[in-house]
Amino acid sequence: MIIRVFKLLRSGFVGQALEQLCNVLRVLLGVLIAVLAIPVGMQVIARYTGLIPVYLWTEELATFIFVWAVMIGAMIAVWDGSHFDVRVIPDAKRPLLVLLQDGFVLVMILAFALIFAWYGIEYAKFGYIQNSVMMRANMLVTYISVPIAGVIWILFAGYRLYEAILKYKNRAVDAA
Numbered sequence: 697m698i699i700r701v702f703k704l705l706r707s708g709f710v711g712q713a714l715e716q717l718c719n720v721l722r723v724l725l726g727v728l729i730a731v732l733a734i735p736v737g738m739q740v741i742a743r744y745t746g747l748i749p750v751y752l753w754t755e756e757l758a759t760f761i762f763v764w765a766v767m768i769g770a771m772i773a774v775w776d777g778s779h780f781d782v783r784v785i786p787d788a789k790r791p792l793l794v795l796l797q798d799g800f801v802l803v804m805i806l807a808f809a810l811i812f813a814w815y816g817i818e819y820a821k822f823g824y825i826q827n828s829v830m831m832r833a834n835m836l837v838t839y840i841s842v843p844i845a846g847v848i849w850i851l852f853a854g855y856r857l858y859e860a861i862l863k864y865k866n867r868a869v870d871a872a
Contacts, residue, residue, distance in 0.1 A: 714855055717848070718775040725768045732761045753830040760828075760838050767841040774805060774852040795864040802860065805853040813846030 704710050735754035742750040773779040781801045788794045816839075823839025 721768050721772050728761050728765045756828050756830045763838050764841050767845040771848045774849050791864050791867045798860045802853050802857040809846045809849035813843050816843030816846050
């Protein structure tokens with residue numbers, strides 16, 4: 697089983713598939729941000745002009761969309777390596793130290809991703825038994841973003857860790 701996984705990784709298929717997944721997430725994020733402008737625009741027009749009545753459901757819808765936009769943005773950031781990380785020591789110059797620095801960050805992302813994926817399932821089950829006040833929508837719609845993000849982070853960070861190790865090995869072979 698593990699040998700098959702490594703063969704898939706070496707073939708480049710997994711990297712291409714994850715890149716395509718990230719591209720789909722980018723498009724979805726763009727659509728969500730565009731759709732988010734509608735309820736937010738309605739709220740602004742209703743509150744400051746009085747041209748339309750105040751619809752309370754727009755606030756809930758904006759919150760739902762915003763939660764998904766944040767989670768999808770975080771997924772993309774893990775793939776791009778543009779997530780927030782704090783460097784408490786200077787950037788390493790030697791390949792092994794670069795691997796250790798980057799590897800540590802990716803292992804921490806994996807640890808948090810596992811927590812999000814594992815406990816996110818219980819969180820989503822909790823959301824399943826609730827409905828929103830105004831829209832009467834099942835809260836699973838929002839709560840399910842947590843375990844989905846955890847699983848995507850595991851895939852993205854795991855692949856980036858694999859690439860970091862491969863990059864280190866290739867440098868070691870080139871140096872020899």
